[in-house]
Amino acid sequence: MDIGVPREIKVLEGRVALVPAAVADLCRLGHTVFVEAGAGQASGYADAAYTQAGARVVEDAAELYARSRLVVKVKEPVAADLEHLTARHLVFSYLHLAALPELTRQLQVIGLTAIGFETVAVDRQLPLLAPMSDIAGRLSVQIGSNLLHRPQGGKGLLLGGLPGVERGRVVVLGAGVAGGNAARVAAALGAEVTVFDRNRDKLAEMRALGDNVTGLHSYGESIAEAVQGADLLVGAILIPGQKATHLVSEAMVKTMQPGSVIVDIAVDQGGCIETTRPTDYSQPTFERYGVTHFGVTNMPGAVPRSASQALSAAILPWLGRLCTPEWREDPVLLGAVNVEAGKVVHPALRA
The missing domain is CATH 3.40.50.720 (NAD(P)-binding Rossmann-like Domain)
Incomplete structure (x- = not known):
């Protein structure tokens, strides 16, 4: 060949x-x-x-x-x-x-x-997507943590906190490969992490990461409440081959605090956050309603x-x-x- x-x-x-x-x-x-x-x-x-x-x-x-x-x-x-x-x-x-x-x-x-x-796809797994999802999940928190810094337009928050200082709050939509890796990195930094998924086994896996991780079923009302308090919101929803479903509406984004950050890993499948649009590394971010959005469609390219x-x-x-x-x-x-x-x-x- x-x-x-x-x-x-x-x-x-x-x-x-x-x-x-x-x-x-x-x-x-x-x-x-x-x-x-x-x-x-x-x-x-x-x-x-x-x-x-x-x-x-x-x-x-x-x-x-x-x-x-x-x-x-x-x-x-x-x-x-x-x-x-x-x-x-x-x-x-x-x-x-x-x-x-x-x-x-x-x-x-x-x-x-x-x-x-x-x-x-092999037995409902995606072996060729998984390694890039591994990387994108980890990068989402590294990038999001940096975007929370004041010089980058963020609210000036140290994501993991420290003694005498509140922890940052990270919300992850999806506990698959990308979302799971995002949760692991955020948890290791010391943030308060909430992960949403519909698979109980995956939620149990997320809880096992530590006492600072909560796994919740993806009820719309629960997501809306968590998004409002999120410092960093990571979208990691995947339906193989299909366009992503918007789990976070524009109205939900409007409730987030100024200087908060959204990283939508699902952007290459259309994004799971309504205000997301594709970007690239030459201009990776944009602002909507005071919230910094990162929508690079080839995150592992970094x-x-x-x-x-x-x-x-x-x-x-x-x-x-x-x-x-x-x-x-x-x-x-x-x-x-x-x-x-x-x-x-x-x-x-x-x-």
Whole structure:
């Protein structure tokens, strides 16, 4: 199989889909891997490392797409990528098409096959989304804690507090991988943490983090009460393949104290907080009703070295399956196809 790894061109996206060690494994299996020059630079991987791993480094995107059949990238194709994609391509990346209807239409017009990392599901788990959810959950509290600082426009609060000082209050919507990691970091800092979910086992897991963590069922009234007192609100709701549901309304956000912070991890699926909109790392925040909103759609791109290593390890086994003519016999991969031959095929996108 001819595999292409393009340089990511989304704003300040530093990740690369495959690290050199993964490329070496693919080359040993007889595959040809093309890597666009500079693709791994922001993650700390020079072109020479890819050459040593057996890849063929090509100068630009046009050559890479022309020589590749299977394109493996991190984020969804943007305008400059779409110029090079054709019906013969198989794209394997994060897509999040539920929140991107125009991109969905463009991929249909091209007629290619696109498989989303986030729709690869095994026993109701999402193995290719999980490592980035791990990172995004942890980053949400690190970033939110910083945004609470006065120079960043926050209320001037030390999230974990200290002796003689009140603890900050963190509210997390969702106790899955991202929300669970957000709760763990916030709890470790010493904040008062309230986590909402509908799964009792997950709530029990959150309570076990410590006496400063409370797990509650996602009743609308309970969420509204918690949001009003939150210093940091983290949205981490996920319905695989579908657009996120707004659990926090604009009216709820209006009740938050000035200088509070919202980090909506679910923004790449449309966001679970009504006032959220997508941003990028060039202008990551905006203010609504005195509340700082962080809506970056590629949060793990801030730590590309760590994120690239985690992502590459997760996708490599699945990539090996995609490189075989029998990949359509794999029900997991077949079920992860989002669009193909001009049609939207994933059930969540057709809903």
